[in-house]
Amino acid sequence: MSRSPGRKQENHKISRELFVLTYGALVAQLCKDYEKDEDVNACLDRMGYSIGIRLIDDFLARSAVKRCRSYSETADMIAQVAFKMYLGVTPSVSCNSAMGNEFSLILDKNPLVDFVEELPAERASLCYCNLLCGVIRGALEMVHLAAEVTFLQDRLKGDAVTEIGITFLRKPEDRKHKRN
Amino acid sequence: MAIFSVYVVNKAGGLIYQLDHYAPRADTEKTFSFPLDLVLRPHDERIVVAFGQRDGIRVGHAVLAINGAEVNGRFTADGKDVLEFLGNPANYPVSIRFGRHRLSSNEKLMLASMFHSLFAIGSQLSPEVGSSGIEMLETDTFKLHCFQTLTGIKFMVLADPRQTGIDALLRKIYEIYSDFALKNPFYSLEMPIRCELFDQNLKLALEVAEKAGPFGPGS
Numbered sequence: 001m002s003r004s005p006g007r008k009q010e011n012h013k014i015s016r017e018l019f020v021l022t023y024g025a026l027v028a029q030l031c032k033d034y035e036k037d038e039d040v041n042a043c044l045d046r047m048g049y050s051i052g053i054r055l056i057d058d059f060l061a062r063s064a065v066k067r068c069r070s071y072s073e074t075a076d077m078i079a080q081v082a083f084k085m086y087l088g089v090t091p092s093v094s095c096n097s098a099m100g101n102e103f104s105l106i107l108d109k110n111p112l113v114d115f116v117e118e119l120p121a122e123r124a125s126l127c128y129c130n131l132l133c134g135v136i137r138g139a140l141e142m143v144h145l146a147a148e149v150t151f152l153q154d155r156l157k158g159d160a161v162t163e164i165g166i167t168f169l170r171k172p173e174d175r176k177h178k179r180n
Numbered sequence: 181m182a183i184f185s186v187y188v189v190n191k192a193g194g195l196i197y198q199l200d201h202y203a204p205r206a207d208t209e210k211t212f213s214f215p216l217d218l219v220l221r222p223h224d225e226r227i228v229v230a231f232g233q234r235d236g237i238r239v240g241h242a243v244l245a246i247n248g249a250e251v252n253g254r255f256t257a258d259g260k261d262v263l264e265f266l267g268n269p270a271n272y273p274v275s276i277r278f279g280r281h282r283l284s285s286n287e288k289l290m291l292a293s294m295f296h297s298l299f300a301i302g303s304q305l306s307p308e309v310g311s312s313g314i315e316m317l318e319t320d321t322f323k324l325h326c327f328q329t330l331t332g333i334k335f336m337v338l339a340d341p342r343q344t345g346i347d348a349l350l351r352k353i354y355e356i357y358s359d360f361a362l363k364n365p366f367y368s369l370e371m372p373i374r375c376e377l378f379d380q381n382l383k384l385a386l387e388v389a390e391k392a393g394p395f396g397p398g399s
Contacts, residue, residue, distance in 0.1 A: 053369060057358040060330055064351065067330055142331045 020114050027128060037125040044127070048134020056139035059085065071168045074145065075103040078136060078166070087111055091164070101168040104152060106161050119156050127151045129162075136166065146170050183346075183386050184322060184338040186353065187288075190370045191332035193296030195289045197373040201386050207244060207279035208236040214272040220263065225253040226281055227262050237278045245277040292336075299326065299334065329354060349389040356381045 026047075030040045063081055068074040072095060079091045083105075091105040112129050119126055127133070133149040140147045146169040153159035182204075188197035218232035226242040233239050244250065246265070249257035256265055265271055283291070299313035317324040318341065326336045327350035335353050337346055360378040361367050367375060 054358075054362040057329065057331055057333070057354070057362055061351070061355040061358040 016111065020112060023112050023131070024115065027126075031123060031126070037123055040123075041125075041127045041130045044130035045134040045137070048131035048136075049138035050134075051131070052135040052138020052140075053142050055086075055135060056142045059139070071101050071103070074140075074168075075105070075166060079105050082139075096165070103166045103168075105164040105166065107164070108161065110155075110162055113156060113162075116156060118158075124157070127154065128156055129154075133164065136164070140166075140168075182340045183343060183349075183390055184340070186382065186386070187292055187334075187336040187338075188353075188357065188373065189292050189296050189334040189336065192370065193293045194370070195292035196371065197378075198285075198288055198292075199379070199382060199386075201383070203282070205279065206236065207277055208241075209245075209275060209277040210235065210237070211273050211275045214269040216266055220266065222254055222263070227251070227254060229278060240280070241278040242281040243276060244279050244281070247275050295326075295336070296334065299328070325350060327351070327354070333357070343390075345389055345392050349385065352385050352389075353382060356385060 027040070027044070030043055034040050034043065059082055063085065065077060065081065068077055072093075075093050075095075079093045084090050087110075089107060089109045089111065091107040094104050094106065096102040096104055110129060112132070116128060119128065127150075130151070133151065137147055137149045140149075148165075148167045148169060150165055151163070152165040153161055153163040155162045182202045184200070184202055184204075186197070186199045186201065187195060190196045217234075218237065219230045220227050220243065221230045222228075223242075228243075229237060229239050229241050231239065243262060246256050246262065251257065251262055254262055256262055266274070266276075295314075302314040303311055313326070313328060315326055317326075320341070322338050323341045323343070323346070324336060324338050325346045326334055327347075328334045333354075335350050335357070337350060337353070339346055356378060357373075360375050360381055361373045362369075364375050364377075367373065
């Protein structure tokens, strides 16, 4: 994963705190700009989407993974490779439905909420990390997998764990016609 | 050992980036006296040699310049029709420059879309299930390598047939694209790439690949 010699900055790591602070500032500003929680959530999701559609190529270029052959392979790839690469954590994956198209990623450590203990009372339905949902949704769309990604449980709202639910929408038969 | 050009094609088959890195120009300029022993005929918007190959002037070469002045399609620099001009004995002796014509950007766009379609047809025609499209096209003067990403972008490299390490170069170009094109917030997806950093880093990568020569890149 090393950069080419052409790049001037070698291993120029930016501090994790700065990233978490930037994200916090972003959410705080959105809360000032929008009154309703749904609007903030939608805005975070949109931002995450535009990150996801670009991040997917970076992920594929650096990890050189092969095409996933099933939804469960895809979910495993997201949890074990992508989350590890970008956030340094590895959520655990569980399959929620008998049909095999609903999965949950359970995060026990979430770097984005390092400095947040709980949501303020007037922002009870804010999904603080909704950006992540948008990123996953955008990235999957670029590899022709339509999915709905939402937070099923959130530690900030008082639940036991943070759980991201991924529901793949298109039926697997459609993939026969897709290009390899 | 040379890499001739790089093409990047988006999901819809449109050419979004093209770089001519090295073009082996084989122009030949000769003085002729009447009558001309080459058979010339119009083709598209050019005058090409149909017969009478000799001395470096091959069939298919186009008339590039007459008496030093570049021709404009079928007309000379001063507006006269080339075939009429060359049919008149009074204009001889005349010096004509022949060579392979450079592709215009419209032609490149068309050819890239055509290759996009052929790539898809290739994967459909294959007797094996789940095979990829055309990955390599080999001729005696060049090899065309194509790499399609999982997101549908195609990177094509035309290189000398003896050049090795093109697979690694294609992956490297993918990395450069994901860095300098995609991470540029002002670059819109699927649009032509107009990013200086992308150009610079791509040229660097091509030079590294060329220097590695026939033994492949060292790293």
